Amino acid sequence: MLYSINKDGAVVNDAHIDRIQKQYRLILEEISDYYRKEFGDNLLSIYVRGSVSVGRAKSFISDIDSVAIVRTDISPKKQKEIHEYSKKLQEKYPFVTLVDMTVISPRTLLEDKEFSNLKIYLKTQSVCLYGRDIVEEIEEVKPGRELALKMYGDLSEKLQDLEKVFSHDTTEKTYLGEKRPTEFWCVWTMRTILRSGLGLVMLKKPVYSQDLQTCAEVFSAEYPEYEQYMEKAISWAMNPTTNRKEILDYLKEFSPKYIALWEKAINN
Numbered sequence: 001m002l003y004s005i006n007k008d009g010a011v012v013n014d015a016h017i018d019r020i021q022k023q024y025r026l027i028l029e030e031i032s033d034y035y036r037k038e039f040g041d042n043l044l045s046i047y048v049r050g051s052v053s054v055g056r057a058k059s060f061i062s063d064i065d066s067v068a069i070v071r072t073d074i075s076p077k078k079q080k081e082i083h084e085y086s087k088k089l090q091e092k093y094p095f096v097t098l099v100d101m102t103v104i105s106p107r108t109l110l111e112d113k114e115f116s117n118l119k120i121y122l123k124t125q126s127v128c129l130y131g132r133d134i135v136e137e138i139e140e141v142k143p144g145r146e147l148a149l150k151m152y153g154d155l156s157e158k159l160q161d162l163e164k165v166f167s168h169d170t171t172e173k174t175y176l177g178e179k180r181p182t183e184f185w186c187v188w189t190m191r192t193i194l195r196s197g198l199g200l201v202m203l204k205k206p207v208y209s210q211d212l213q214t215c216a217e218v219f220s221a222e223y224p225e226y227e228q229y230m231e232k233a234i235s236w237a238m239n240p241t242t243n244r245k246e247i248l249d250y251l252k253e254f255s256p257k258y259i260a261l262w263e264k265a266i267n268n
Contacts (some may be wrong), residue, residue: 001056002218003124003208010140011208015127020048020225027064027093028052031101032129034085035068038078045069045134049126055210059095061238067122069134073105085097097187098224106134117151125210143207148202155196155262162189166248169224177221183240186247192238193258194219197230201263212237223261229254 004012020028024155032046047067074082086099093099096141102118109122130234141147165173165185173185194212197219201207204222209215216234220227232250241247 001209001211001214004144004207005208008140009142009144009206011124011143013124013126013135015049015053015125017127017129020052020127021055021057023059023095024052024057024064027089027099028097028129029064030089031064031066031099035066035103036130036265038082039068039070042070043068043131044071044073045131046129047122047126047135048129049121052209053125053127058238061097063098063100064089064093064096066099067118067120067126068101068103069109069131070103072103073108074103079103081221082176098184108139109134110137120147121153121210124208126257140259143202143206145203147208148199149266152196152199152262155192155199156259158182159189159259163248163251163255165189166244166251169244182242182244182247186236186240186242189247189251190233190240193233193254194230194237196262200262206232226254226257226261229258 004014018118028048035043035046035197045068047053047069048065049067050065051062052061073150082101082103086101090096090099092264104115104118119138120141123141126135128135146262161173162185174180175188182206191212194215198207198209198215201218201222206220209218212234216230220230229250236247
C-alpha cells in the first residue's frame with residue numbers, strides 16, 4: 001500500500017494506537033513499562049514505528065521497533081543493558097523476529113545526520129505511546145528525488161557490504177553488537193533491495209511506502225524486465241533461505257544491473 005500524500009506533497013502518517021494488533025499490545029506494554037521505570041523524569045516520549053504501528057505486522061516476519069526519547073543521551077553501558085533486556089523479550093515473544101529498542105535525545109535525533117532515516121521513519125509511520133509527541137517538530141517528508149538520494153544514495157556500498165556477508169561459510173557481520181544468522185541477513189538484504197526499489201521509482205515521481213509487497217509491485221510496474229528479481233526478494237524476505245550460495249549468486253547477478261539502473265536514473 002502506497003502512503004497517502006497531502007496537498008503539500010508530504011507523506012501522511014496513518015499510524016494510530018487503535019490499529020496496533022492485539023498480539024503486539026502486551027509486549028509494547030512491557031517495553032513502555034521498562035522505559036518508564038529505567039528513565040523516570042529523563043523520559044520524554046515512547047514510540048512504536050513500522051508495520052506494528054499501522055496494524056500490518058506479520059507474526060514471525062515483523063520486528064518490534066520502539067524508540068524512547070530521553071532528555072539526555074544515555075551511556076554505552078546503559079545501551080548494552082537495554083539490548084540484553086530486548087533479547088529476553090524476543091525469547092519471551094518468539095513470534096517477533098527482532099526487538100529493537102532505540103534510546104535517543106531530541107538533540108541527537110534532530111541534529112545528527114546519522115539518524116536522518118530514523119527521523120523519516122518516525123515522521124511517516126509511528127505512533128506516540130507515551131509523553132510529548134516531538135515528531136511534530138520533525139520536518140515534513142516529501143517524496144521525490146532529494147528524499148530518494150538521502151535514503152538510498154549509498155546503496156552500492158550497502159550491497160557490496162552485504163555481498164561479503166554471504167561470501168564466507170560463517171557470518172562475522174554484527175547487528176546491535178551481536179553476530180546474526182544467515183536468515184537474519186537474508187531478510188535484511190531483501191528488505192534493502194525491495195525498499196530501495198521504490199526509492200528508484202521515487203526519483204521519477206512522488207511515491208512512498210515501506211511495505212515490502214508494495215515496493216516490489218511499484219518497482220516491477222516501472223521496470224517489468226526485473227520483476228523476477230523482486231519476486232525472489234519478496235519470497236526470501238518472507239521465508240528466508242539459509243543457502244548462502246543461492247543468496248550470493250542472486251546478488252552477483254542482480255546487483256550490477258540494479259546499481260546500473262540507479263546510476264542511470266540519478267544521471268538523467
